[in-house]
Structures are given as C-alpha cells and as structure tokens.
Amino acid sequence: MRHTPSNPVFTAIDKSDLDLARDLASRIAAHTGGIKLGKEFVTAFGPDGVKAVVGDHIPLFLDLKFHDIPNTVAGAVRSAAATLQPNMLTIHASGGPAMIRAAADAAAEFGENRPLILAVTVLTSMDEDDLRAIGVDASPREQVLRLARLARDNGADGVICSPLEIADIRAELGPDFKLVVPGIRPAGSDHGDQKRVKTPVEALSDGADYLVIGRPITEAEDPATAARTIAESLS
Numbered sequence: 001m002r003h004t005p006s007n008p009v010f011t012a013i014d015k016s017d018l019d020l021a022r023d024l025a026s027r028i029a030a031h032t033g034g035i036k037l038g039k040e041f042v043t044a045f046g047p048d049g050v051k052a053v054v055g056d057h058i059p060l061f062l063d064l065k066f067h068d069i070p071n072t073v074a075g076a077v078r079s080a081a082a083t084l085q086p087n088m089l090t091i092h093a094s095g096g097p098a099m100i101r102a103a104a105d106a107a108a109e110f111g112e113n114r115p116l117i118l119a120v121t122v123l124t125s126m127d128e129d130d131l132r133a134i135g136v137d138a139s140p141r142e143q144v145l146r147l148a149r150l151a152r153d154n155g156a157d158g159v160i161c162s163p164l165e166i167a168d169i170r171a172e173l174g175p176d177f178k179l180v181v182p183g184i185r186p187a188g189s190d191h192g193d194q195k196r197v198k199t200p201v202e203a204l205s206d207g208a209d210y211l212v213i214g215r216p217i218t219e220a221e222d223p224a225t226a227a228r229t230i231a232e233s234l235s
C-alpha cells in the first residue's frame, strides 16, 4: 500500500479527460492527502490511466463501489489490490453480509499491503424520499447505522457516510472503525447534487477520519489554492 497520508483530504477527480486529470493531480499533489479515482475515470482509462495520474507515491482511494455476488466481488478486490495497490477501496454495504465478508477476506490476502475495505452505506445524494422509493422504510440515519453495523460485523474496515451520520456511527462503532466522508462543502460553496453536507472542519471535529472532496477543489478557478486553503483550515 502507498503511505498513509497526514492530510485527511482525498480529492475526487471525476473527469473523463486524461490530460486534465493528470494536470489536476500534479497541481494539487502537495496540498491533498491523496486522490480518489472512480467510475468515470477508470471506465475511460483503466489501470494504466490510474497509474498515470497517481504514479507510485500519491495515496490512492479507488472508488469502484463493487456490488455483485461474493465470488465476483472477491475477484475484483484481488485484481484491484494486485494491480494498483490502493490505500482504500469501496464496496456497497447493501450487497449483504456474505459479499462484505468476501471482500474483506480477499483484501486480507495482501497482508500489510492490503487496501482498507470501505462500505458505502446510504449515498449522500439520497434522502428519506429516495430511500422510500427503493423500498426502504427507514430514515437515512437509521439505514446508515444498520449498514455500518453490518459492515463492521462482516470484516469491513469502515464505511463511507455523510457528514450528518459521523457522530452517531463513531459513538456506536468506536474509535477504530474508519469513517470516510463525502458531501463536504467549504462554507459558501455550491452544494450541487449533494443533499447531506457539512464543512471540512465540522466533519473532522465530528470524528471523520478522511474527507472526500471533489468539485470544490477540481472546479475551482485555482485548484491548488482551493486544496491548500482547505488543508490549512484543518491543520
């Protein structure tokens, strides 16, 4: 695994232009803890594109949100860990106990180079109405806690959750369970499609381990300054 960053921010580079992604990464590298690459980028450019952006040293959060039968997810985790050595990768907690366990066991095969397995709970773009629309009769808070418990009980290292659920999960699942938090918006910035948001300082003081921040950095007029300003606000 790449080194563990001291800056808690992973910048999400959600781009389908390789040169732009590479340029952004080199401009912000000194001011971000790591880089998150996900479906948009990896589908376009594959593992070689990922390597072109993060090189050997930038901590990598590989966000492909695996959700499939256990055997397929275990294979995907092995392929990702062997090919790209990410610090962390994502699965959907709603894939269920056997799928979460299969992902955790596959990651464990990589010993000290294993990626952290983070389970996505309820997407930060979803609210209670969205949950109801997919047949879940619970508040986002209740559903996130249920899925976080399920993730912990089946060997995941932590969860992705919105800033509004950090304190509850931390209180219930203890200090070692990793909380990785998107839906972060510096004061005054555009919320876009995110519905459950807090500022970087609020999220860290509530107990987040890592923050995932995309557009407030990547769409800023000067991404390096935006990343540096956020990092300074947290130090």
Ligand SMILES: O=C(O)c1cc(=O)[nH]c(=O)n1[C@@H]1O[C@H](COP(=O)(O)O)[C@@H](O)[C@H]1O
Pocket: 012, 014, 038, 063, 090, 120, 122, 123, 124, 125, 160, 161, 182, 183, 184, 192, 194, 212, 213, 214, 215, 216
């Ligand atoms: O897994 C994620 O990282 C994730 C989970 C979630 O519930 N909500 C969420 O926004 N994300 C990711 O976090 C990033 C947020 O980007 P911005 O909204 O641009 O800051 C995107 O790359 C999303 O894919």
